[in-house]
Amino acid sequence: MSKRFNTSFSTRIVAAACVLVASATLTGCGQDRDDGVYTVLNSSTDETYHRWDAEAMARCGKRLGITIEQQSVPAAQVMTKALRMASSKSLPDIVQFDASEMPTFAEAGGLIDLRTLGLSTRDIPRGIVDFGSYKGTYYGAARSVNTLALFYNKDVLRQAGLPVPTTWDELRASAKKLTRGKRYGLALSAGGAEDGVFQFLPFMWSNGGDERRLDGPRVVQALDFWKSLLKDGSLSKSTVSWTQADVNDQFMAGNAAMMINGPWQVETLNTDKSLHWGIARIPVPRAGAASVGPLGGAVLTVPNTGDAARERMAGRIVACLSSEQEQLTYALNSWMVPANEKAAAVWRKRVPELQALAGQVAAARSRTAELGAGWSSVSLALQSAFQSALTGQSSQAALKRAQQRATSGN
Template identity: 45%
Template structure:
């Protein structure tokens, strides 16, 4: 039976004029930086020049970040040389630089990769440098730690939620799904002609694993046991969505950006995606959508999503350069700059109070803020072993959705690969 549509959960995309003010009023990280030096000497860069590296290759992140870097550079009397490296090349380059003790002064690193870089000994302990994570969500603070020290701090984070086209739902007489059973039923009913009921990314990389983890963890799966009954249950859900035609077989090649394109084009009634898509979605005034938490296996369960987003790190060099870089990080994590970043780049503030204020001011972000409270850092269970296990899980997803392997067999192979 179709569930009656609750109109209070619908809204049209709109500008978010109150979000920045709410963040500014909320207060941000409690950060006390050590003194700055001259910024001369060290690895790469002229005196009073710092180097920075990240992998942002699309708007709004790649347009907003240089502006924020410039602002914090001016405040600290230093020029910041910005370098963008393609995502696939980013970690190999960074690890190579770490082994050569030539890391950039500043690096914005995906939080599950932080421990790998910290393990090389190439990063400055931000704890010892005087930066505090007081006020952050515990999972966010944990994501930047290695062996009890903080090496990275996130200015904002992201996660995954379920977007739905409110026009399609209204015409179908449906409300947004809250359970897996409702998700499957709604996706089937909303699949018509070229339009699929739901879209997600199952590409064979960390991106696909990231999209699958909300279902995996909410089913009480554990990354140390990829072939558990809970894991099989979660992957079976995805298999059934694709097998029934409610999701496209092309999900195995779609990135999250591709998924967003399909949703905007009206080729998917629902999609799993993150808050960073909101600026693009809101730019299309003809698109009407809502955002709700990821559906769960049973009504009493709570969604457990992977903690997304990057952390600012400082590379070892000379004391004066390190101090200058720490001062810049303090600026990047300040109330004003973190507010701008969260608003313009579609992120959730790392500070709990600021996030709560944002959720009240912006209903589009409320679901994401709700989920941050139960989100999990991807390295919590495995530490530096996470990337290997993540790839094994991504390979299993591909084997099931593209290769026809059963979820049980694919996950059994993944467990073996993760242990070797």
């Protein structure tokens, strides 16, 4: 998932990146470093993720004869932390950016092309290579990726005699039938943050919508479909304020028969042994259409510090952390999907219950593939459009204003 921006911040951060990163790279490293110690800046503040990363870094450090340390900050602070470190000429050897943020640093000239450091993209699907690329240059290696899927309560659907929906018509009909008392047929996030945008993209892209034309008819149709679910009473009115975590809470509490969510919720779902859930691809507008969702996750990058020797070793660290075996270990821990095709094949056999997610990932797209660093303006514009359209304004009017905002940055 990508992080939250406000418009003025997203504009300032690009300008700041260009100035601060250029300053750091032109003058090289500004501090003495221990030749045997390398640092990774990441967002693994959660105890389990921090431990998994520490274990992986220890294995790679032993293999390479060095020590690898991690500095973890909340996800929303990685970019600003990296910019401050660039300003003080103390950039870490590796930065793990959310893939949607990486283009901003790359655009400023702050990252090294990983191919020049010996990393190969063989056995990595084209979509995932693009996920870690900016303007055709491969800057970020993904260890695992994620996307969204349709989660459903097996018991509730079986009792209602309903199959798992595969099209919008089926989803709308099933959600309406499953809405009873305090239980809604479907839960999703349409909040004014990136969570909502991430959840809208499968509907927009599967319908042929384009982020370069937010007021296009295919985008309008997708938002109208969301509005129809709300009109039916199949979605809670609180949808406009829910995060993806809120959606999962509602599903687990029995307040939703189905939900749109991602694999990061599986660990929590599995804590309730009485909840029998299944997973399927997100329904599409028409039978036979491709279900296209957004790729989520982070990428390992090597900052341009001006110290060629350290950059080469950093490249070897990235290669180790993103190796087939390390990807498989990380994915099995986190329920994400390995980026490497060979590792993903083994993963499918080990977690067959998530087969549908693997298929959804194979067709998924990077949010920044079309617009690069310009994605944040589009995301903000869409967030505002959801709030307006789902509280009364027409989808056409809301998205026309969103396109104006995305173009002007206001």
